[in-house]
Amino acid sequence: MRRLIINADDFGFTRGVNRAIVEAHADGVVTSATLMANGPAFSETVQLANTVPNLSIGCHVVLIDGEPVLPPQTIPTLTASDSGAPRFRDGLKAFAARALAGRIDPQQIEAEAAAQIRKIQSAGINISHIDTHKHTHLFPAVLRPLLRAASSCGVRAVRNPFGPRLPLRSTQVLARPGLWARVIEVRVLHRFASKFRKAVAEEGFSTPDGTLGIEVTGALDETLFRAIAQSIPEGTWEFVCHPGYHDADLHAAKTRLRESRQTELQVLTLPDARKMLSAAGITLISYRDLNSSRQP
Numbered sequence: 001m002r003r004l005i006i007n008a009d010d011f012g013f014t015r016g017v018n019r020a021i022v023e024a025h026a027d028g029v030v031t032s033a034t035l036m037a038n039g040p041a042f043s044e045t046v047q048l049a050n051t052v053p054n055l056s057i058g059c060h061v062v063l064i065d066g067e068p069v070l071p072p073q074t075i076p077t078l079t080a081s082d083s084g085a086p087r088f089r090d091g092l093k094a095f096a097a098r099a100l101a102g103r104i105d106p107q108q109i110e111a112e113a114a115a116q117i118r119k120i121q122s123a124g125i126n127i128s129h130i131d132t133h134k135h136t137h138l139f140p141a142v143l144r145p146l147l148r149a150a151s152s153c154g155v156r157a158v159r160n161p162f163g164p165r166l167p168l169r170s171t172q173v174l175a176r177p178g179l180w181a182r183v184i185e186v187r188v189l190h191r192f193a194s195k196f197r198k199a200v201a202e203e204g205f206s207t208p209d210g211t212l213g214i215e216v217t218g219a220l221d222e223t224l225f226r227a228i229a230q231s232i233p234e235g236t237w238e239f240v241c242h243p244g245y246h247d248a249d250l251h252a253a254k255t256r257l258r259e260s261r262q263t264e265l266q267v268l269t270l271p272d273a274r275k276m277l278s279a280a281g282i283t284l285i286s287y288r289d290l291n292s293s294r295q296p
Contacts, residue, residue, distance in 0.1 A: 002282045003236040005208060005290065006268070007032040007159070008243055009060055009131070012039030014253060016245030018048055020265045024243045025055045028269035029277065031286035034060035034131050037116035038067045040249070046123045056286035058129035059117045059155070061146060063136050064088050064095045065254060069115040075108040092134050099139045106145040113149035121153065129206075129287040131159035135214065138162065140195045147203045157206040157291050159240075162193040164210055164233055206290055209235035217242065218260045225267045229280050236290065243268055 008021040011033040018041050024030040035045055035057055049057060063078060065088065072079035072086040077098075080089035098104050113130075120127055130150050137143045138161045150158065200207050212232065216224050220241065228239070244250055244261030251258065267273070277284060285293075 002232050002234060002280070003285050004232060004277065004282050005032055005236070005238040005285055005287055006030050006241060007034060007058075007131070007238055007287070008241050008268075009034050009133075010039070010242055010244070011035040011057070011060065012037075012042045012045040013255075014039075014244065014247070014249035015041045015044055016247040016250050017041070017243070017261065018045055020243040020245050020261065022048055022052055022055075024241075024265055024268040025052055028265075029273045029284060030055070030241065030243070030268055031284055032056040032058065032128065032288075034058040034129070035120055035125070036060045036062055036066070036133070037119040038062065038069055040253075046125065049125050054286075056128040056288040057120075057125055058131060058157075058287060059120050059127050059150075060133055061113045061116055061130055061137070062088070062133040063109065063112065063142070064092055064134060066133065068112055069119055070112050075105075075112050077103065077105040077108050078112060092136070095136060096139065099136070099141045102141065104141060106141065109142055110145035110149045113146050114152055117150060117153040117155060127153070127155050128291060129157035129159065130155055131161070135159075135161040138189055138192050138196065140192060140199070143196060143199050147199060147205060150205075151203060156204065157287055158200060159238060160196065160200070160207040160210050161214065162190055162196060162210050163212055163214060164231075208238045208290065209233075211238045211240055213240040218257055220260065220264050220267060222267050222270065225273075226276060229277055229282065232280065232282060236285070241268060 006029050008030045010017050011021050012035045021033050067087055068079055078088055137146050212228050241264050242257050242261050243265035246258050246262050
């Protein structure tokens with residue numbers, strides 16, 4: 001049996017991203033989305049959530065490249081002290097180095113993650129799952145406090161950021177030199193996968209068997225989407241996507257994903273996308289469905 005969750009990240013990032021996610025759900029194959037608690041378009045997202053009751057919504061916990069929910073002075077290992085605006089201090093590489101060196105206070109991670117989850121819940125949204133911006137929870141130092149935060153808020157499902165060893169055929173990777181570095185990077189980080197599975201099992205969380213699409217973030221097109229669909233192993237998997245409209249808000253935002261978001265929207269709303277997945281023996285589900293199936 002092959003089951004697939006298609007999750008759109010960055011709900012709440014811009015109005016154009018919000019509109020694209022709603023369209024990719026209503027007219028396409030997106031089944032779940034994760035919401036940024038301090039995204040610039042958060043308020044609009046709360047209103048939109050009422051129009052898509054079948055969209056499973058989670059919390060996209062942000063610990064880098066954004067603004068915290070808590071006062072920055074209460075989480076100094078996460079925020080920059082010399083910044084005029086309250087922002088997280090690091091990009092991904094610097095965050096990874098400090099996380100691996102044990103220089104980020106786990107209690108501060110737990111407190112900020114819980115604050116983000118509760119902000120969304122306070123807006124009336126029932127959170128089905130959590131993941132993190134740029135997959136920072138693949139680091140063990142982030143994962144444990146993140147799970148504690150989610151558990152304290154009654155959320156018991158989390159993205160498994162580790163994919164299968166060979167998500168794409170080698171010939172497909174070789175044909176895309178721009179993907180080589182990303183694929184190698186993802187495989188190096190795979191060394192944390194066993195610690196992830198151990199922590200999730202000990203904390204009693206539901207999680208898919210792994211994630212697809214991380215390697216092709218920013219490069220996804222119809223060819224790669226079909227290739228991934230045809231390569232999905234047995235089990236329950238999540239496909240990560242970032243649909244959006246490249247409008248003025250997105251152009252001004254701090255992100256490398258601009259034109260690619262609109263390409264992803266086109267892929268996710270292909271007229272035959274559902275037929276393509278069905279022909280490959282894949283059943284679309286949401287995180288809400290995953291939670292229901294894992295309950296005793």
